[in-house]
Amino acid sequence: MKYNSIDELLRNNQAWVAEKLALDPTYFQELSNGQTPPFLYIGCSDSRLALTKFTRTEPGELFVHRNIANQVSLTDINFLAVLEYAILHLKVEHIIVCGHYDCGGIKAALEGRTIGILDNWVNPIRELYLEKQEEIDALPTREERLNRLAEINVVAQVKNLYQTSIMRQVLHERKAPMVHGWVLDIRTGLIKDLNVST
Numbered sequence: 001m002k003y004n005s006i007d008e009l010l011r012n013n014q015a016w017v018a019e020k021l022a023l024d025p026t027y028f029q030e031l032s033n034g035q036t037p038p039f040l041y042i043g044c045s046d047s048r049l050a051l052t053k054f055t056r057t058e059p060g061e062l063f064v065h066r067n068i069a070n071q072v073s074l075t076d077i078n079f080l081a082v083l084e085y086a087i088l089h090l091k092v093e094h095i096i097v098c099g100h101y102d103c104g105g106i107k108a109a110l111e112g113r114t115i116g117i118l119d120n121w122v123n124p125i126r127e128l129y130l131e132k133q134e135e136i137d138a139l140p141t142r143e144e145r146l147n148r149l150a151e152i153n154v155v156a157q158v159k160n161l162y163q164t165s166i167m168r169q170v171l172h173e174r175k176a177p178m179v180h181g182w183v184l185d186i187r188t189g190l191i192k193d194l195n196v197s198t
Contacts, residue, residue, distance in 0.1 A: 098184060
């Protein structure tokens with residue numbers, strides 16, 4: 001894979017702006033008027049996951065929070081602030097928790113090869129593996145085991161979402177966004193709905 005240089009990134013930006021303005025001279029003026037995205041996307045930090053490409057969405061459609069292995073951590077103040085802002089101020093209609101196959105965080109949790117902060121971060125996934133070890137270990141290939149753990153992780157993160165005070169509040173008020181659990185298959189580019197939608 002060819003990577004751009006830092007100078008090419010800036011040139012690419014200028015070319016993209018020119019293309020957008022050629023199609024719609026008011027594009028950036030409208031974009032600067034504010035945001036009302038219908039979706040909050042909670043996904044992995046993996047550089048291959050440019051969700052706007054995979055879903056053909058434009059700037060302003062997705063409010064995004066990303067971290068290693070798409071964790072919904074009840075102690076992560078950054079995540080909790082994003083969630084509260086998305087629900088109370090942006091009034092998002094849908095929350096998407098999206099994991100992916102071939103996830104480095106999932107591999108780190110399953111194979112226990114991490115140290116330091118990363119080890120602490122993926123430990124909840126390791127605990128999920130231990131809870132479902134019999135099911136996961138019964139799968140014939142390493143890839144299938146990793147993929148299954150990625151799916152189990154998404155389901156667990158959807159459940160974690162409902163443990164947040166803001167979600168409990170809006171559920172009580174019957175104003176909660178719909179929640180969806182997805183996994184993206186990098187090998188095919190396709191998104192799999194895990195049918196844990198609410």
